[in-house]
Amino acid sequence: MSDRKPYLHRFPLSVIGYALRLYHRFPLSQRDVQELLHERGIEVSHETLRQWNIKFAPLLTEELRHREPCRGSRWHLDEMCVQVGGVKHWLWQAVDERGDVLDILLQEHRDTEAARSFFVRLLCEYDVPEVIHTDKLWSYGAALRELHVLHAEKYVQVVSTARCNNLVEHSHRPTRQQERSQLGFKRRRRTQEFLALHARVSNLHCHTRTTVPALDRRSNQTAALLLWQEAMQQAA
Template sequence: MTDRKPYRHRFPLSVIGYALRLYHRFPLSQRDVQELLHERGIQVSHETLRQWNIKFAPLLTEELRHREPRRGSRWHLDEVCVRVGGVKHWLWGAIDERGDVLEVLLQEHRDTEAAKSFFARLLGEYAVPEVIHTDKLWSYGAALRELPVLHSVEHVQVVAAARCNNLVEQSHRQTRQQERGQLGFKRRRRTQEFLALHARVSNLHRQTRTTIPAALRRSNQTEALLLWREAIQQAA
């Protein structure tokens, strides 16, 4: 990585990229990251870390999204309750058949309009899928009926007793881990930006967590790190 300093920043990209990677790769709070940097002789304030996230998180999300491979044509959708500033919100999530996150969207409601908004967001980034897997929430079916572009898509509903078959359920674990690490989410916009980048980082490192040979896992880790460094270079 070229260790240049972004405009009007005191620290070089190597420090900024390392701090952001720690924050979004592991269930750490900003104060945890501040302490880890302090152990390495880097004195960064909590406010500086917050400003780095505000500035670079949306840019990094787009950079990583553009570097992702082509996604599958079988979507698994689900929503989970998340409290933001003490107010109940719904985190809508979609993954493909390989377990890679397609999109996440934080909304206040769980109705048909919310489902349509989520589908519109997905279709703005990906081609029309072949199959959509959802739970029994009626909002999904209503939204599919109101969107002509999805009329030909097969809709598979997973019964409540078999929710383990819905791959997206597993992706919520990392959201819960991050929520606990940060002692809860505070602001809706910042939470959306954080979770969007966290999803891209999870995709980047997903192949490093599977039961594959150690040599291949190390190779995947190196590739993920190089992609991260390229993204931070472009984002800055």
């Protein structure tokens, strides 16, 4: 990775990229990342780390999204409640059949309009799916009836007792971990940007589980690191 310094930045891209990768790959706070960098001889404040995230997070998210391979044609959708600045919000999330996150959207409501907005956002980025899996929330069915492009697709509702079969339920766990590590989310826009990049970073490493042989897992991790470095260079 090139060690060129972005304009008006004291540290090179290798340091900035390493700090952002630690922050978004693991449930660490900015002060935790500051301490890890300090152990490696890099003196940087947590406020600088915050500014790096504000500047580079949206750019990295877009760059990683464009570099992702084609996703599956089976969508699993679900929503979870998160507190942002003491106000209840709903995090809408969609994954494919392999567990890769397609997109997330933070909204204040859980009604038909919110579900429709999320479907439109997904259709702007991906092809029409073959099957859509959701829970029993009525807003999904109402939104699907309003979107004629999805009328011909198979729609499957997963009952509450079978939620363990819904892949998106498991994809909420990293979000809860990040929420605890940051002692809660403070601002809606920053939360959306952070979770969007966190989802793309999770996609880079989602296939390096223990079920993958050790050699293949190391090669996948190396490929994910190279993809991150390339995206960091383009974003800068």
